Amino acid sequence: MPGSTHVRHVVTRADVARYAGVSTAVVSYVINNGPRPVAATTAERVKQAIDVLGYRPNGSARALRRGVSDTIGLVTPQLDNLFFAELSQEIEQLAVNAGKAVLLGNSLGDLRHQRQLIDGMLSRQIDGLIVRGSSSHDDPLAGIRTNVPCVLLDTMVPLPGRRSIGSDLRGGADQLVDHLIAVHGLTRIALVVGRDLPGLVDPREVGWRDALRRHGLPEGPIARAAFDRIGGYRAAQQLLAAPLPPQAVFASSDLQATGVLRALHETGTKVPSEVAVVSFDGTSESAFTYPALTVARQPVATIARRAYELLGDDGTTEAFEQLPTDLIVRQSCGCAGTTITP
Incomplete structure (x- = not known):
């Protein structure tokens, strides 16, 4: 009827006990598998009552009794x-x-x-x-x-x-940049990283520097942007506008790398033949970009x-x-x- 309300009846342990013809204690023993044994035929009757009535034990109450x-x-x-x-x-x-x-x-x-x-x-x-x-x-x-x-x-x-x-952010970044240098012979490697942290240098930036210094290379340009796709997109635009664009870009997150790839595509820059791209994180998304990203994958x-x-x-x-x-x-x-x- 219009204006009427329907109050849902919550099935209780007592309802199950009445339906199965047992005490509430027996229902508790069946649900909790103890502490006292219950005859197999009686336990089956209780389980059938639970199924028929749709009873669900109160997990909050049980946890409260256990102190968790x-x-x-x-x-x-x-x-x-x-x-x-x-x-x-x-x-x-x-x-x-x-x-x-x-x-x-x-x-x-x-x-x-x-x-x-x-x-x-x-x-x-x-x-x-x-x-x-x-x-x-x-x-x-x-x-x-x-x-x-x-x-x-x-x-x-x-x-x-x-x-x-x-x-290990520093070690993962070092490994990525070292791969670009040792395997591909690239020397102008830019970094796309988050904006400056007060009093702290991002370990990925430190790892990038570690690899460059170990190979006797100067630091490439740094573009600081948000750790998201639009941040990577804008950072890549900044890097491409420089008089001497980088040969490679190390992006500090997969999201940034996705934005970098978009910016490179829009300018007709071929990846990886003109600019290589690598990134940190290694999420499932990194395998489905085009081209698929070389990454330092977090475990x-x-x-x-x-x-x-x-x-x-x-x-x-x-x-x-x-x-x-x-x-x-x-x-x-x-x-x-x-x-x-x-």
Whole structure:
């Protein structure tokens, strides 16, 4: 009838007990597989009642009785960046396999929103928290009182009292630039990197310099832009407008490299015969650009696993783990590369 409301009846354990003709305690024993044994015929009757009535145990209540929430919090800066999306997916799968749920928050690179997300998750009595801050050099938990295990992702420097896991940005950048020099003989290698960090040089910039100096080469031009596609696009336009354009571009993220490729294509610059392009991250997107990108691939699955393992460590020992990247050679640097098969 118009104006009427329908109140949904929530099936309770008592409803199941009445339907199966047993006590609520017996229903509890069947659901929790103990602590007391239940006869097979009785247990089957309870299971049938659960199926017929559509009963779902109250997970929150069960977790509260055990003193845990079976939930972890995960905060990332931007899920439209495929690296963070893939990392989040790996962490979520680990949690699901362990019978836990994940509260996922996207800070959108905003410090205030990041703080609100973290405070909100902690207020929900989560069992642990994994955070990649809006920047990779500040402590996203500074000034926040936490009473659960916390792990930070991808910090560029060790942070006092914190545990952090990420990739060796400096080593991966060095390996990429060294490949351009040692294998392809390129000498004018530009860098596309994020804007200056207060008091800190991006390790990828340091790795770029390491390789150039080791080979006795001068530093190429640097274009600083946002870590996204439009940032890479504008950085490439800046580099191409120089009197002496680079022979190669090292982009600090796959998103930037995608923008670089777009700018090169628009100007008719051939990749890799006129300008080679390599990038850091190695997300699945990097294999589907044209040409496919040569990358320093971050070990996403291993980072996720170590972060999840560190959550299980209730200690307060500091940790700053940097995992090596893998050099994946494809066509964008001038190599034959690999072929994608269905």
